[in-house]
Amino acid sequence: DVVMAQSPLSLPVTLGQPASISCRSSQSLVYSDGNTYLNWFHQRPGQSPRRLIYMVSNRDSGVPDRFSGSGSGTDFTLKISRVEAEDVGVYYCMQGTHWPLTFGQGTKVEIK
Amino acid sequence: EVQLLESGGGLVQPGGSLTLSCAGAGFTFSSYDMSWVRQAPGKGLEWVSGIRAGATTTYYTDSVKGRFTISRDNSKNTLYLQMNSLRVDDTAIYYCAKAIRTPANWGPGTLVTVSS
Numbered sequence: 745d746v747v748m749a750q751s752p753l754s755l756p757v758t759l760g761q762p763a764s765i766s767c768r769s770s771q772s773l774v775y776s777d778g779n780t781y782l783n784w785f786h787q788r789p790g791q792s793p794r795r796l797i798y799m800v801s802n803r804d805s806g807v808p809d810r811f812s813g814s815g816s817g818t819d820f821t822l823k824i825s826r827v828e829a830e831d832v833g834v835y836y837c838m839q840g841t842h843w844p845l846t847f848g849q850g851t852k853v854e855i856k
Numbered sequence: 857e858v859q860l861l862e863s864g865g866g867l868v869q870p871g872g873s874l875t876l877s878c879a880g881a882g883f884t885f886s887s888y889d890m891s892w893v894r895q896a897p898g899k900g901l902e903w904v905s906g907i908r909a910g911a912t913t914t915y916y917t918d919s920v921k922g923r924f925t926i927s928r929d930n931s932k933n934t935l936y937l938q939m940n941s942l943r944v945d946d947t948a949i950y951y952c953a954k955a956i957r958t959p960a961n962w963g964p965g966t967l968v969t970v971s972s
Contacts, residue, residue: 845917
């Protein structure tokens with residue numbers, strides 16, 4: 745199975761400051777159709793996950809533009825330009841290229 | 857607005873069976889691949905199974921192969937997960953999601969507890 749390694753696993757952040765989460769896969773996530781199926785999700789306590797970013801860098805409708813995704817091959821990053829209080833929770837990367845699909849361990853973001 | 861609503865969770869003994877349902881609304885259900893993802897208490901997300909829009913192809917994670925069966929009834933806009941030979945480590949909230957490779961919308965989930 746493809747292992748998705750996120751870092752850090754815990755991220756204390758200051759309101760208004762930037763934050764960055766890394767996600768590295770054990771195999772390239774480029775699919776035979778040329779697309780890279782790397783997604784980012786945000787989960788608040790007691791809620792379902794919400795997709796933020798799909799195929800590396802495409803922001804979902806309604807997702808603030810302070811969120812951005814980048815990367816290629818096996819190395820990917822989610823950045824928050826200025827953290828707001830509503831951004832707390834756990835962030836997961838997920839690969840949709842290789843069966844079985846797999847998630848990262850999650851990164852817990854909290855306010856300092 | 858896309859809506860997904862899971863049902864069918866509950867308490868079951870080890871070795872027992874349970875069938876989950878997921879009702880979809882607000883989109884053309886028959887045109888979309890669908891997935892099941894689970895989350896054990898206090899743990900991360902685990903992709904469980906997926907099914908193509910036309911139900912022609914199904915996919916499973918190794919730990920549920922031979923025990924779980926995903927299916928769908930496009931005339932009822934409903935996705936199913938039949939779970940047999942349940943184990944304690946199958947205890948989790950089970951979410952259905954629209955799409956497989958890029959799960960977009962998720963339901964609120966239904967809790968399955970496997971315990972004696």
